[in-house]
Amino acid sequence: MVSDIKERLVSAGVQPTRIRLALARIIFDGEHKHITAHEALAALQKRNLRPSLASVYNTLNHFHEMGLLGRVTIDGGSARFDTRLEPHHHIYNEDTGELTDISADSVTVKGRPRMPRGSKLKSVDVIFRIGSKG
Amino acid sequence: MVSDIKERLVSAGVQPTRIRLALARIIFDGEHKHITAHEALAALQKRNLRPSLASVYNTLNHFHEMGLLGRVTIDGGSARFDTRLEPHHHIYNEDTGELTDISADSVTVKGRPRMPRGSKLKSVDVIFRIGSKG
DNA sequence: AATCTGATCTAGAACAATTCTAAAATGGAC
DNA sequence: GTCCATTTTAGAATTGTTCTAGATCAGATT
Numbered sequence: 001m002v003s004d005i006k007e008r009l010v011s012a013g014v015q016p017t018r019i020r021l022a023l024a025r026i027i028f029d030g031e032h033k034h035i036t037a038h039e040a041l042a043a044l045q046k047r048n049l050r051p052s053l054a055s056v057y058n059t060l061n062h063f064h065e066m067g068l069l070g071r072v073t074i075d076g077g078s079a080r081f082d083t084r085l086e087p088h089h090h091i092y093n094e095d096t097g098e099l100t101d102i103s104a105d106s107v108t109v110k111g112r113p114r115m116p117r118g119s120k121l122k123s124v125d126v127i128f129r130i131g132s133k134g
Numbered sequence: 135m136v137s138d139i140k141e142r143l144v145s146a147g148v149q150p151t152r153i154r155l156a157l158a159r160i161i162f163d164g165e166h167k168h169i170t171a172h173e174a175l176a177a178l179q180k181r182n183l184r185p186s187l188a189s190v191y192n193t194l195n196h197f198h199e200m201g202l203l204g205r206v207t208i209d210g211g212s213a214r215f216d217t218r219l220e221p222h223h224h225i226y227n228e229d230t231g232e233l234t235d236i237s238a239d240s241v242t243v244k245g246r247p248r249m250p251r252g253s254k255l256k257s258v259d260v261i262f263r264i265g266s267k268g
Numbered sequence: 269a270a271t272c273t274g275a276t277c278t279a280g281a282a283c284a285a286t287t288c289t290a291a292a293a294t295g296g297a298c
Numbered sequence: 299g300t301c302c303a304t305t306t307t308a309g310a311a312t313t314g315t316t317c318t319a320g321a322t323c324a325g326a327t328t
Binding site (some may be wrong): 013030042044071073074075076079089091093094102106107108110111112113115116118119120122123124125126127128129130131 | 170205207208209210213222225227228236240241242243244245246247248250252253254255256257258259260261262263264265266
């Protein structure tokens with residue numbers, strides 16, 4: 001429901017403005033996705049909303065900072081905002097650009113590197129790079 | 135020695151031209167590094183060579199394709215060309231941007247994801263993201 | 269050494285992703 | 299409604315990288 005989404009934004013500390021709500025409805029539709037800013041803009045335009053690209057970036061980045069979205073960037077391509085919030089990893093197809101999720105349980109990273117004093121581990125990202133050709 | 139470097143390029147299938155040799159001498163000086171195109175250009179300029187930035191990119195990319203360099207890009211920043219060729223992983227400090235190596239033995243990735251038919255695993259990249267603040 | 273030919277290098281334009289800026293619109297509290 | 303802080307906007311600016319078309323180079327051949 002609409003109010004669910006609103007509630008979700010509010011409880012994440014995000015003011016539920018028009019664009020944020022519209023974007024949130026598109027993004028949090030229940031399907032896990034990896035969406036770029038341009039794709040998000042296109043989806044909004046399909047609903048006859050015409051926010052500026054800057055707003056889309058602002059909003060997606062904001063959602064990310066507030067913990068509502070992950071963000072994955074590979075090899076200098078566009079940032080992809082990730083609606084799956086549980087820790088997980090990715091398979092990246094270098095030939096097609098396709099990015100898919102793998103649950104964190106199917107992969108175990110064993111061993112913690114010696115880290116500089118005073119630093120804190122924030123996350124461990126694992127990317128399996130595959131090729132579809134050959 | 136100079137001829138060592140030349141030999142190295144040739145045996146990797148790279149024609150040893152002036153710029154390539156100069157870059158190779160800077161890059162393969164025995165210290166492992168993560169160098170950006172701009173840093174490489176600056177290093178060349180310090181030796182009174184003035185190649186175009188495009189040539190530096192061409193050369194670094196070429197070295198990468200020929201297996202002489204790795205390439206790491208994080209969060210949409212500049213590509214960093216990695217002189218360590220053995221499989222290994224990275225620690226990325228989100229506050230300072232610093233990138234350091236971890237040997238592949240200190241980390242074990244256990245479990246292979248179910249991969250699409252016909253695809254081939256090329257590499258497994260692990261990034262430990264840390265913060266120095268707080 | 270002069271010549272040839274394909275590979276390389278150049279300067280600058282072009283491109284793509286993202287952020288910045290300054291001004292206009294909006295939202296919620298009064 | 300009025301206010302003030304927060305958002306949003308359009309477009310410029312920035313950054314990183316690649317493309318283009320022409321100039322130059324490296325190595326083989328005369």
